[in-house]
Amino acid sequence: MRAVILYILAAILAMAFQLLLLENVQLLGYLNPYYYPILLVLWPLKWNRAVGLLVAFALGMTLDLFENSGGLHASACVLLVYLQPYLAKSLVARALEEGQSLTLLALGSSKFLTLTAMCMFVFHFWLFLLESFAFNEFFFVLFRTVLSTAVSTAMIYATQLLMVTRE
Amino acid sequence: MRNIARFLVRYHLFLLFLLTQGWALTAAFRDHPYHRSWAWNVAQDASSSVQKVYTNAENYTRLRAINRDLAKENSRLRAQLRASKLDTVVTRGARRDSLQSYTFLGAEVINASFHKRSNYLTLNRGFKDGVRPGQGVISPRGVVGVVHEVSKNYATVLPILHRRTRLSGSMARTKHFGSVIWEGGNHRIATMVDVARQARVKKGDLVQTDTRSALFPSGIPIGKVRSFSLDPTSQSYVLDVELSVDFAALQTVYIVNSLAKKERIELEAQAELEVQ
Numbered sequence: 540m541r542a543v544i545l546y547i548l549a550a551i552l553a554m555a556f557q558l559l560l561l562e563n564v565q566l567l568g569y570l571n572p573y574y575y576p577i578l579l580v581l582w583p584l585k586w587n588r589a590v591g592l593l594v595a596f597a598l599g600m601t602l603d604l605f606e607n608s609g610g611l612h613a614s615a616c617v618l619l620v621y622l623q624p625y626l627a628k629s630l631v632a633r634a635l636e637e638g639q640s641l642t643l644l645a646l647g648s649s650k651f652l653t654l655t656a657m658c659m660f661v662f663h664f665w666l667f668l669l670e671s672f673a674f675n676e677f678f679f680v681l682f683r684t685v686l687s688t689a690v691s692t693a694m695i696y697a698t699q700l701l702m703v704t705r706e
Numbered sequence: 707m708r709n710i711a712r713f714l715v716r717y718h719l720f721l722l723f724l725l726t727q728g729w730a731l732t733a734a735f736r737d738h739p740y741h742r743s744w745a746w747n748v749a750q751d752a753s754s755s756v757q758k759v760y761t762n763a764e765n766y767t768r769l770r771a772i773n774r775d776l777a778k779e780n781s782r783l784r785a786q787l788r789a790s791k792l793d794t795v796v797t798r799g800a801r802r803d804s805l806q807s808y809t810f811l812g813a814e815v816i817n818a819s820f821h822k823r824s825n826y827l828t829l830n831r832g833f834k835d836g837v838r839p840g841q842g843v844i845s846p847r848g849v850v851g852v853v854h855e856v857s858k859n860y861a862t863v864l865p866i867l868h869r870r871t872r873l874s875g876s877m878a879r880t881k882h883f884g885s886v887i888w889e890g891g892n893h894r895i896a897t898m899v900d901v902a903r904q905a906r907v908k909k910g911d912l913v914q915t916d917t918r919s920a921l922f923p924s925g926i927p928i929g930k931v932r933s934f935s936l937d938p939t940s941q942s943y944v945l946d947v948e949l950s951v952d953f954a955a956l957q958t959v960y961i962v963n964s965l966a967k968k969e970r971i972e973l974e975a976q977a978e979l980e981v982q
Contacts, residue, residue, distance in 0.1 A: 563760060571821055589722050596726045603733070605753050606819065607826040607862055610733030617726045621719075669734060671823045676890060 542583070550578050554598070558605055570683070572690045573662070575602065579620045580658045580695070581641055584627060588620075595620040608670070615666040619658055626657045643699040655695050659688045754828055754860045757817040765814075765957065772957050779846040808923050810960040811835060813843075816860075820867055820893040820953040827851065827863040831961060837861045842921035842962040848950030849873065849915055849928045850959050861961075866896055866928075867953055875928045876916035880905045883916050886928055886947065893953050896929060901943035907934045913947050920967045 557575040564572065575598060582591045599613030606612070627641060630650050643651045663684045671680050714721065765772070817828035831837050833856050843850040843863050851865035864871050867888050875898060876883040882905030888896045898913060911931040915922040929947035937944050 558756070559760065563764070571819070588719055592719070592722050592726050596730065599730065600733075605757075605817075606822075607828075608734065608822075609736065610730035613730035614727055614734060617723060617730060621723045669731075671890070676823070679891065 546578075550598070553578055554601065557602070562605060570686055570690065572687065572694060573659075574691065574694055574698075576616065576619060576659060576662050576691070577655075577695045577698075579616055579623065580655055582620055582623060583640065584624055588624070591620045592617055611666055611669050614669060615662050618665050619662045622661055623658060626661075627654060630654055643696070644703050648696075651699070652692065652696060656688060656692045659691045659695075660684060663687045663691070751857055751859055754816060754830075754857075757828065758830060761814070761816045768955070768957060771955065775846045776958065807964065807966045809963045809965065811837070811963065813837075813861075813959050813961055815956050815959060818865075818953065818956055820865075823890045824869045825865055825867040825893075825953070826854070827865055827956070827959075829853075829861045829863060829959065829961070830859070832857050832859040832861050834858055836963065837961055840921070842919075842964070843959050844922065844926050844962060845951050845956060845959045847927070847952075849922060849926050850951055850953075850956070852921060853961065863959075865953060866949060866951075867893055873928065874916055874919045875913045876918075876924075877901070877905055877907065878912035878914050878925075879908075880911075881916075883918060884943070884945070886913065894949055895932065896947045896949055898931075898945040898947050899937075899942070900940070901945060903936065903941050903943065905943060907931060907943050907945060909933065913945070920964055920970050922962055922964075 553575050557573065561572055561574055578598060579591070579595050582594075595616035596613050599616035600610065602608075602612040603610055630653060631646070640646075641651075641654065646654065664680070667680045667683050667687075811831060813829040813831040815827050816830050817826075819825045827843075827850070829837075829843070837853060837856050839853050839856055841853045843853060843865075849866065851863045851868070851871060854862045854864045856862075866873065866886065869888075869890075871888065873886045874883060875886045882902050884898045884901035886896050886898045901907065909931055913928045913931065915924055915926045915928060917924045927950040929949040932946040932948045934943050934945045936942075
């Protein structure tokens with residue numbers, strides 16, 4: 540119960556941060572960093588995945604509303620939350636059975652960074668690919684994906700680090 | 707029956723994934739996703755009012771630039787005023803009705819993006835101010851785009867920086883026309899295609915709206931030619947146009963209501979019908 544309340548609080552904070560601050564920031568002229576997918580990266584493996592899909596859909600649709608992008612974010616979020624356990628499993632062998640927590644504190648820096656980077660890569664690649672929807676822009680999409688993944692991962696790592704040092 | 711139930715239980719996650727994914731993709735690729743649904747209006751109004759608070763704060767930091775733009779426009783308008791008075795004298799009587807063919811409604815940009823493949827703007831004017839989908843939008847510096855969707859208090863705009871936008875423009879010097887599109891990437895540079903080979907394009911030439919488009923008055927700047935090349939297959943020019951409007955710093959715009967648009971479109975449709 541406590542974990543659920545904490546998650547909801549974290550979700551409100553992360554979405555506020557995303558919508559009120561980051562939506563108005565453009566790095567290097569055209570790079571819009573996304574922070575809110577951390578909520579899906581950290582979706583506990585013990586929790587119901589069907590609920591996870593619905594939460595992902597709702598979060599994505601909220602972003603879509605702000606960005607006028609129809610359902611692009613919802614699509615990328617749903618994909619991310621669906622693939623997240625498999626990505627986690629590839630890193631931590633028995634992650635699924637043991638319901639391993641995926642926070643920085645539980646995983647350690649290198650595994651946490653790898654997991655976040657993989658998740659953010661999937662998220663951004665799918666988002667930019669759908670957005671461009673043209674194969675002749677493939678390398679531009681890839682370029683944007685790599686840049687955005689790096690920035691988002693760094694941001695997520697920084698905030699997690701803050702929480703770890705607090706505790 | 708039991709097999710179906712077992713199948714549903716076994717693959718419920720994958721099925722739910724397909725369902726949500728399908729819903730999201732349909733929403734993303736439908737042409738007019740939430741048009742006129744009250745839920746969309748409510749949600750759009752809510753998200754727009756959040757953005758408005760933010761934009762209000764941000765505007766204070768840009769007052770100097772806004773003032774400069776408006777002052778420049780004032781001086782240009784004052785110059786035109788003199789010219790239009792002369793015009794009135796000459797044409798009085800004969801074409802009095804057609805003298806005013808456009809009205810302009812000032813609006814503020816409360817949300818904008820320019821870094822995506824297809825970008826949108828949100829304006830603080832909506833249905834109740836008389837904004838309708840398909841009206842042109844200009845700024846003191848030049849052409850911005852076309853109104854896309856309208857809710858009660860807000861409107862979204864397809865700017866030049868959108869995959870679907872295609873504006874007709876003409877070269878100010880030679881009057882040759884073409885289409886202005888945006889191919890993504892740099893938000894300061896658009897592409898103008900299908901300009902006739904006979905147009906002797908020069909670097910720095912002004913591209914402006916032309917009379918073929920019923921949305922805008924003619925002569926509104928779109929941009930300046932930065933570089934050009936001749937497309938060998940179609941034997942027409944492809945121009946890189948540096949846009950007059952900087953979408954990264956866009957504040958005040960005008961929504962253009964073309965009074966004669968309906969009449970003109972009807973007449974042109976009729977003419978086409980008669981030929982067929």
